[in-house]
Amino acid sequence: MAHTPLAVLDLVPISSGSTAGQALRNSIDLAQHAERLGYTRYWFAEHHLNPGVAGTSPAVVLALTAAATSTIRLGAGAVQLGHRTALSTVEEFGLLDALHPGRFDLGLGRSGGKTPPAAARQPALTATTPVVDGRTPNGLRIPARFSFERLLTSPRFVLHQKLLAQPGAEPQPYDEQIADILALLAGSYIADNGAAAHIVPGEGADLQVWILGSSAGISAQTAGAHGLRFAANYHVSPATVLEATEGYRAAFVPSAELDRPYVSVSADVVVAEDEGTARELATGYGPWVHSIRTGAGAIRFPTPDEARAGAWSEEDRALVADRVETQFVGTPQQVADQLETLRDATGADELVITTITHDHADRVRSYQLLAEEWKRR
Numbered sequence: 001m002a003h004t005p006l007a008v009l010d011l012v013p014i015s016s017g018s019t020a021g022q023a024l025r026n027s028i029d030l031a032q033h034a035e036r037l038g039y040t041r042y043w044f045a046e047h048h049l050n051p052g053v054a055g056t057s058p059a060v061v062l063a064l065t066a067a068a069t070s071t072i073r074l075g076a077g078a079v080q081l082g083h084r085t086a087l088s089t090v091e092e093f094g095l096l097d098a099l100h101p102g103r104f105d106l107g108l109g110r111s112g113g114k115t116p117p118a119a120a121r122q123p124a125l126t127a128t129t130p131v132v133d134g135r136t137p138n139g140l141r142i143p144a145r146f147s148f149e150r151l152l153t154s155p156r157f158v159l160h161q162k163l164l165a166q167p168g169a170e171p172q173p174y175d176e177q178i179a180d181i182l183a184l185l186a187g188s189y190i191a192d193n194g195a196a197a198h199i200v201p202g203e204g205a206d207l208q209v210w211i212l213g214s215s216a217g218i219s220a221q222t223a224g225a226h227g228l229r230f231a232a233n234y235h236v237s238p239a240t241v242l243e244a245t246e247g248y249r250a251a252f253v254p255s256a257e258l259d260r261p262y263v264s265v266s267a268d269v270v271v272a273e274d275e276g277t278a279r280e281l282a283t284g285y286g287p288w289v290h291s292i293r294t295g296a297g298a299i300r301f302p303t304p305d306e307a308r309a310g311a312w313s314e315e316d317r318a319l320v321a322d323r324v325e326t327q328f329v330g331t332p333q334q335v336a337d338q339l340e341t342l343r344d345a346t347g348a349d350e351l352v353i354t355t356i357t358h359d360h361a362d363r364v365r366s367y368q369l370l371a372e373e374w375k376r377r
Helices: 020-037 060-069 084-097 157-165 172-187 218-225 237-253 277-280 283-294 304-309 314-325 333-346 360-375
Strands: 005-009 041-044 073-076 106-108 207-213 229-232 265-271 327-332 350-354
Touching: 005 020, 005 360, 020 041, 020 060, 020 360, 041 060, 041 106, 041 327, 060 073, 073 207, 073 304, 084 106, 084 172, 106 172, 172 207, 172 218, 218 229, 218 237, 229 237, 229 277, 237 265, 237 314, 237 333, 265 277, 265 333, 277 327, 277 360, 283 314, 327 333, 333 350, 333 360
Parallel strands: 005 041, 005 350, 041 073, 073 106, 106 207, 207 229, 229 265, 265 327, 265 350
Antiparallel strands: none
């Protein structure tokens, strides 16, 4: 198989005892390392109201990072369209491209967005890859599906929706919003009254447009219908990664951008020289995910000792089990083997690596060890 590129997804995590400013400096430093190590692209996620995450505005962080790097592709993974307009999104990334042409990926996510009526959607597909006892034929772990209902009804999520939206505003249907973004970029947008919109900067920007999704639903269908690149989230929703990738491929229509489907798949990874050290570095992952899934918002990433100090019930462990058991933790060889399994099970064209450790040096080292091992494959 041809060499599979590795990319980076960064949430700009804040460690316990640290600050948002230091987290930003760490992320820029990590991007510089990723560029030297040969990672193909570096994406920033967008999250809000999280005490332990500083990545609230991808465009701002991308501007800072572009000034500190020169060759690595940079992008959003993903802009949350539920509280934005097509125009504001194209203008922001048009500005970035105007100063650093040809370096940016516009990753688009549906978070907070409006799903089209059921009658206007294609039925979501069920994955055809067999999963027996929680594993694919090549051994990839596919855990039971996690229900996000508790999280979506939490007081913090309700507040999140309130603060991000103008009073009385209603988000545009997601597929319409994607179509508007593509039209504004192409310079072909025509309003119902016949007026044309030409965005400067933005129109003609040299951007790669990606759609991010966790299922075979509207995101995968929209990406396929427009012939766009699709990023599936194994690290967030491992149970649905197969249906997401298969649903996208089933919906794919060749476009001027792509003549065949193109998929990246994410994985949460911690690498160290030996497995014991890697597992120690990953100790804080469970409590960190737990803070997200209880609706409190991501805590500042704890030290291993801080993580062990908390009392955990069986309910707590069950809440994060799917994420913890699908995190790839170990030596470079062990993790690279698991990434190959993920790639082969999903048919991924690229793999997107996200790593969080308490100490920045350990995070940099994890990416370095993985890159060195991957080059030997």
